[in-house]
Amino acid sequence: MTGLTALKNAYLPESMRLIRRYPLIEGVHFFQVRAVDMTRALSLDYLPGQFMMVSIPGIGEAPFSISSTPSRPGLLEFGIRRVGRVTNAIFQLKENQIIGVRGPYGNGFPVEKIKGNDLIIVMGGLGAIPLRSLLLYALDNRDQFGNIYLLHGAKTPSEMLFREEFLNFRYRDDLTCLLTVDQDDTGKWPCYTGLVTRLFQQLTDIIPQKTYVAVCGPPVMYKFVVAELLKLNIPKHQILMTLERRMKCGVGKCGHCIIGGYIYTCVDGPIFTYWDVIHMKGLI
Amino acid sequence: MRAVKLRKQDLPAFLKCVQSFGELWGPVREKDRQVLKKTDDVNQIDLTTIRTSLPFKKLLFPPRFSMFHFSGNKYTTSLEHLPNRIIFGLHPCDIHALLIMDDFFTRSFDDPYYTERRKKTAIIGFSCIPDEKCFCHATKTDTVEEGFDLFLTDLDDFFLIWVGSSLGDDMTRECPKIIDEGILPEDLKKYVEWRKYRNSQFKMDIDLTSMPEIFDLSYDSVIWEEEGEKCLSCGACTIVCPTCPCYHVYDKIEMGKIEGERMRQWDSCLFKEYSMVAEGHNFRESRAERLKLRFTHKLQAFVGEYGKPACVGCGRCIETCPVDIDIATIVRRLRGEEVKV
C-alpha cells in the first residue's frame, strides 16, 4: 500500500459543481459536473464503464455510470433516471450547486484489449449511458480501433437517450450508426423500426475473432442480443456486458453487490464477459 | 518466537501493568453469558470463557458508528481520537478471524475506519479447551503463529507466554519483576502434553474437505429450500460471526438542519432488503437463495479467493441460531449425512 492511498479516505465525497443539466428523455436527465478543485478536475482519470457514487447529504448515496469519456478531461457527465429517494433529491439540484461525488469505481471496459479490434456497441434503454462513454472514447481515439458499429434500440423516438447526438453520427464515415425504434410515434423517424436484434442483419463482414462487443440494456435484451452474437460466432469472452446490483460502498466492503458468493460487482465488475456470466451462478 | 512465563497468581498484576498501553477489554460474565467488555477491574475477567457472545469485531468495526459529519457539503471525519486498546482473551479461532478481517479490509481499497482502529489495538490471546460446539480443528484454525502481540497458554500453575510482536515484547518488559525468562525442559514437556490433551478434547467432527466442489454440485439441491423454510431471516448468525463484515449505510440528519452524520451499521445477507435494487426488484427474493449465498460465500467462494474458508469454527452460529441452521448442519446435509431436520 502506498502512503498516498493510506492518506485518502475513500469514503469521503469530493466537492463537485453541477455545471449543467437538462432532460434527455422523460424522467432521465443529463448532469454535467466538475470537481471544484480545477487541478483535480483535470487530473481525474477513469475508464469507460466505471461509475461514481453521488452523495446527497442527509439522503444518501447511489452509484451512477460515467457517460462522458476520459479522453475529454475536466467534466464528468451522468444520465440519471428518477426512481427513488436519492435520485429524487438529485433532480432537485440546480446549476452551480455543489454536490459530493466519490470514485471512480469498478473495473471499466478493457479498452486496451479492445484496441486494434472491431467494436460493436449494442445499447438499449439506460444502457446508452455507460456505452456512450465507450463510444466517444473509441471515436476520440479513432486510429486505435478497427470498424466501429453502434446499434441502439428504444421503444419510441422520444424515449431514445442521446437521440440528437446519435442521429448526427449517421453522417460520420468512420462509424456504422444503426438506430431503431419499436414504434414510431412521430411519423418522422428517419432510421429503422423494429427490435434492436433486427439490426444484426446489417452486420456483414464481421470477423468474429477480431471483434469485441459491448452490450448494455434492460435484462430482456441480453438474451436475444447474445443469441444473435453467438450466431455470428463472436467468442464468448469478447462479449462484454454490464450488470447492476445494489451497492452501498463501491469499494468491495459492504457486501451488498455480491454475486454467487464471491463476485463483488463493484470491484470485479460491473463489466463482465459473457463467459464470466455463464460460469457465475445467480448472475442474470 | 520469544517465550516467557508468568505465575498464575500474577496475572492480575500483569494485566494491571499492561493497562499503561491502553484500555483493557476482556471477557466478563454477565448473567448467563460472557461479553467482551472494557474493564478496569482485572478480577472481573472470566478466564473460563469459551466464546464471547459478540466477537472482537464490535471493537474494530462497531455495530453502528458515524463515518463522517456533514454540514451542507462539508464533510469531516475524525479518526484521530481513537483510544489505544488491548483485547485480552482471544482464542486461536478469533485470532484467525482477525487475520481474515485484516486482509479483507485492506484489499483493493483500504478501509480507514477499520485500519485506524486496528493500528491502535493490541491482542493478548488466551488458550482454550474446546467445548461441544467448537470445530476449529476442522477449519484448521485451532493454533496460531501470528496475529497476536502476546499469547498465553494456561499450564495449570503458570502461563506460557508467546511474544508475537515488538509491542508484545515491550509489554513483557514493562513488568520485569513478575515475568520469568527461564523456560525449563519440564515446562516444554508440560506444554506438549497440554497440546495433546487439548487435541483430544474436540467433540464435534465435521469434514470440510472438498467443500468447493460439493457446493458446485449442490447448487440446485433441495437442502436450500428445506433449510430456507426454517430460517427466520433474523440475521443473528451473521451478527455473531467474527468473519461477517457486511454493512449498511444511512444518513442521520438533525431535524430542520442540513447537518448530520453518515452512519454505518452491521447488515445481514439474510435480511430480505439486502439485495433489493431500484423498483423493488430483488436478486435474492427467497430465504433459500439468501442462505445459499451465506454458506457459498463462507465455504466455497472465500476458499477460491483467500485459500481458506471464511469460517473459523468458533461455534457462535451454532449457539445462536434459534432454528438450528448452522455451518455444521449445512455441511453434514450437503455431504449426505443423516441430520434430523
Ligand SMILES: Cc1cc2nc3c(=O)[nH]c(=O)nc-3n(C[C@H](O)[C@H](O)[C@H](O)COP(=O)(O)OP(=O)(O)OC[C@H]3O[C@@H](n4cnc5c(N)ncnc54)[C@H](O)[C@@H]3O)c2cc1C
Ligand atoms: C454500477 C451501477 C451503475 C448505475 N448507473 C446508473 C446510471 O447511469 N443512471 C441511472 O439512472 N441509474 C444507474 N444505476 C442505478 C441507480 O444506482 C439506482 O437507480 C439508484 O441507486 C436508485 O436510488 P434511489 O435512492 O433514488 O432509489 P431508492 O429510493 O433506493 O429506490 C428506488 C425504488 O426501489 C424501491 N425500493 C428500494 N428499496 C426498497 C426496499 N427496501 N423495499 C421496497 N422497495 C424498495 C422503491 O420502491 C423505489 O421505487 C446504476 C447502478 C449501478 C449498480
Ligand code: SF4
Ligand atoms: S460461521 Fe459460525 S462457526 Fe464459522 S466463524 Fe462464523 S459464527 Fe463461527
Ligand code: SF4
Ligand atoms: S440465525 Fe438461523 S434463523 Fe436467524 S437468520 Fe441465521 S440461519 Fe436464519
Ligand code: FES
Ligand atoms: S457495493 Fe459494497 S461491496 Fe460492492
